[in-house]
Amino acid sequence: MNPGLTLATAGRVLRQVRTDHRTIALIIVVPCVLLGLLAWIYTGTHVFDLIGPALLGVFPMVVMFIVTSVATLRERQSGTLERLLTTPMGKGDFMIGYAVGFGLLAVVQAVVATGFAVWVCGLDVAGPVWLLVVVAVADAVLGTALGLLASGFARTEFQAVQFMPAFLLPQFLLCGLLIPRDQLPTFLEWISNLLPLSYAVDAMKEITRSTDPLSAVAGDLGIVAGFIIAALALASLTLSRRSA
Amino acid sequence: MMNNYDGPAVAISGLQVVRGRRDVIPGLDLEIPAGEVVGLLGPSGSGKSTLMRCIVGVQITKGGTVTVLGHPAGSPELRKEVGYVTQAPSVYEDLTVRDNIAYFARAVGLRGTELRDAVDRTLAEVDLVDYGGQLIRDLSGGQESRVSLAAALVGRPTLLVLDEPTVGLDPVLRRDLWELFANLAAQGHSLVVSSHVMDEATRCDRLVLLRAGEVLADVTPEELLARTGAADADAAFLTLVDHAAETRRSAS
Ligand SMILES: Nc1ncnc2c1ncn2[C@@H]1O[C@H](COP(=O)(O)OP(=O)(O)OP(=O)(O)O)[C@@H](O)[C@H]1O
Numbered sequence: 227m228n229p230g231l232t233l234a235t236a237g238r239v240l241r242q243v244r245t246d247h248r249t250i251a252l253i254i255v256v257p258c259v260l261l262g263l264l265a266w267i268y269t270g271t272h273v274f275d276l277i278g279p280a281l282l283g284v285f286p287m288v289v290m291f292i293v294t295s296v297a298t299l300r301e302r303q304s305g306t307l308e309r310l311l312t313t314p315m316g317k318g319d320f321m322i323g324y325a326v327g328f329g330l331l332a333v334v335q336a337v338v339a340t341g342f343a344v345w346v347c348g349l350d351v352a353g354p355v356w357l358l359v360v361v362a363v364a365d366a367v368l369g370t371a372l373g374l375l376a377s378g379f380a381r382t383e384f385q386a387v388q389f390m391p392a393f394l395l396p397q398f399l400l401c402g403l404l405i406p407r408d409q410l411p412t413f414l415e416w417i418s419n420l421l422p423l424s425y426a427v428d429a430m431k432e433i434t435r436s437t438d439p440l441s442a443v444a445g446d447l448g449i450v451a452g453f454i455i456a457a458l459a460l461a462s463l464t465l466s467r468r469s470a
Numbered sequence: 471m472m473n474n475y476d477g478p479a480v481a482i483s484g485l486q487v488v489r490g491r492r493d494v495i496p497g498l499d500l501e502i503p504a505g506e507v508v509g510l511l512g513p514s515g516s517g518k519s520t521l522m523r524c525i526v527g528v529q530i531t532k533g534g535t536v537t538v539l540g541h542p543a544g545s546p547e548l549r550k551e552v553g554y555v556t557q558a559p560s561v562y563e564d565l566t567v568r569d570n571i572a573y574f575a576r577a578v579g580l581r582g583t584e585l586r587d588a589v590d591r592t593l594a595e596v597d598l599v600d601y602g603g604q605l606i607r608d609l610s611g612g613q614e615s616r617v618s619l620a621a622a623l624v625g626r627p628t629l630l631v632l633d634e635p636t637v638g639l640d641p642v643l644r645r646d647l648w649e650l651f652a653n654l655a656a657q658g659h660s661l662v663v664s665s666h667v668m669d670e671a672t673r674c675d676r677l678v679l680l681r682a683g684e685v686l687a688d689v690t691p692e693e694l695l696a697r698t699g700a701a702d703a704d705a706a707f708l709t710l711v712d713h714a715a716e717t718r719r720s721a722s
C-alpha cells in the first residue's frame with residue numbers, strides 16, 4: 227500500500243465520473259426524488275419518520291455498489307486492470323482508491339439527501355444530523371467494497387447488473403425497513419444479523435430516535451467497518467495479476 | 471528509469487503455456503539482448519501475444535522460466551522497469567488523453583513538474599499534442615492505440631513490450647514511431663515489438679519468427695534474407711514457414 231498510488235487512483239476514478247454528468251445527476255437527484263415521494267405518500271402519518279432514516283442508509287450503498295461493480299468490470303474487460311497490476315500499483319492501492327473516490331462522492335450525495343430529508347421533507351431527527359451523513363458515507367464505502375467483490379464473479383455487464391438484486395435485495399428486505407428486525411421470524415432475524423445493511427439501518431434509526439446515539443452508532447459502525455474490510459480482503463483474491 | 475543490469479533483457483528457457491485446452495507454447499527457449507529493438511513476427515495465432523504476456527508476467531505458465539532483467543517475470547522489482555502495451559488499447563474511455571497518460575505516469579511514481587514534462591514529451595512522441603484535452607471515446611481507433619502506447623512510454627521503462635503498436639497507423643506515423651523505438655534502443659532501452667507487417671521487420675535489430683509457439687528463426691534482418699535467399703521479408707518469412715512445414719512432414 228502506498229498513499230500516493232491510492233490517491234492517484236481515487237483522483238482518476240473521480241475524474242472519470244466527472245465526465246459523466248448524467249451519472250452525477252442521477253446519484254444526487256434520485257435519492258431526493260424517492261425520499262420526497264415517500265414523504266408525500268405518507269403525509270399526515272408517522273411512517274416516513276420510521277422508514278426515511280433507513281432509506282438514507284440504503285441509497286448510498288445501492289448506488290455505489292452498482293457504480294463500482296460496473297466500473298471494475300469495465301477495467302477487467304478493457305485490460306486496464308491487468309495493465310495497472312504490471313505497474314507498482316498494488317491491489318490495495320486500486321481497491322482503497324475506489325473506496326476513497328466513491329466515498330468522497332458519497333459525502334456529496336449524503337449531504338444533499340440528508341439535508342433534503344430533514345429540511346424539506348421534515349424528517350424528525352432526535353440525534354445530531356451530521357452523524358446521519360457519517361453513517362451514509364460508511365454505507366457508501368460498504369457498497370463500493372461489495373461491488374468490488376461482486377464484479378470478481380461477473381463476466382458480463384448483464385451479470386454485473388443482476389448482482390444488484392442478488393446481493394442487495396435480500397439485505398434490503400431483512401434490514402428492518404419493512405418491519406423491525408426483532409419482529410422477524412427467528413430464523414430470518416438470525417440471517418439479518420449476518421447482513422451488513424442491518425447494522426447500517428440500525429445506526430440510522432438510532433440517530434433519529436435517540437438524543438445521545440453516539441455509543442450505539444459507534445458499535446454499529448464498527449460492525450459495518452468489519453464487513454468493509456472482509457469484503458475488500460475477499461475482493462483482493464479476485465484481482466489476480468496472472469490469468470490463463 | 472533505467473536499470474543497470476548487464477545481462478540479456480529477457481532469458482526464457484523451457485517455457486510451456488496451455489490456454490484453454492491448447493498447447494499454445496509447447497517448449498520455448500529464447501534470449502532477447504538488451505539495448506535492441508527485437509521484432510516478434512509470426513502468423514495470427516502463433517503465440518506472439520501469449521509470449522509477451524509471459525514476459526510481463528501476466529500469463530499463467532505450465533513450465534519453464536522467464537527471467538527479465540535478472541528477475542523472474544512479474545516480480546515486484548520489475549514493476550517500474552517493464553512497460554506493457556496490450557494488443558487491444560487499454561486506456562480509460564471516459565478520461566482525457568492527458569489524464570490517461572498522467573495516471574499511468576503516477577502509477578510508476580512520477581510527480582509534479584517531472585510528471586508534467588514526461589506527459590508533454592510523450593504527447594509529442596505519439597503526435598497527440600493537440601488532443602491532450604480530448605476524451606478517449608471521442609478519438610479515432612489509431613489515436614486511441616497511440617494513447618495506449620503513450621501510457622507505457624511515459625515512465626521510460628528499461629524494457630518495453632509492445633504488442634502491435636503500429637497497427638492501423640499511416641506510413642508517416644509508423645516511420646516516426648519506429649525511429650522513436652530505435653532512439654530508445656540507442657539510449658539503452660530494450661524493446662520487444664510484435665508486428666504483422668513484414669516490411670517493419672527491416673527496422674528491427676533482430677527478428678524472432680514464431681510459428682505455432684515455436685521459434686522458427688532468431689536472426690538479424692540481413693541474416694534472414696541471406697539464409698532464405700529471398701528478396702524481401704515477406705518472401706523470406708513464407709520460405710521459412712514452408713520449409714518448417716516440409717521438415718515436419720518428412721519427420722513424421
Ligand atoms: N484467452 C484465451 N483462452 C484460450 N486460448 C487462447 C486465449 N487467447 C489466445 N488463445 C489461443 O492461443 C493461441 C495464441 O494466441 P496469441 O494471441 O498469442 O496469438 P498471436 O500470435 O498474438 O495472434 P495475433 O497475431 O492474431 O494477435 C491461439 O491459438 C489462441 O486461440
Ligand SMILES: [Mg+2]
Pocket residue numbers: 518519520557633
Ligand atoms: Mg496477438
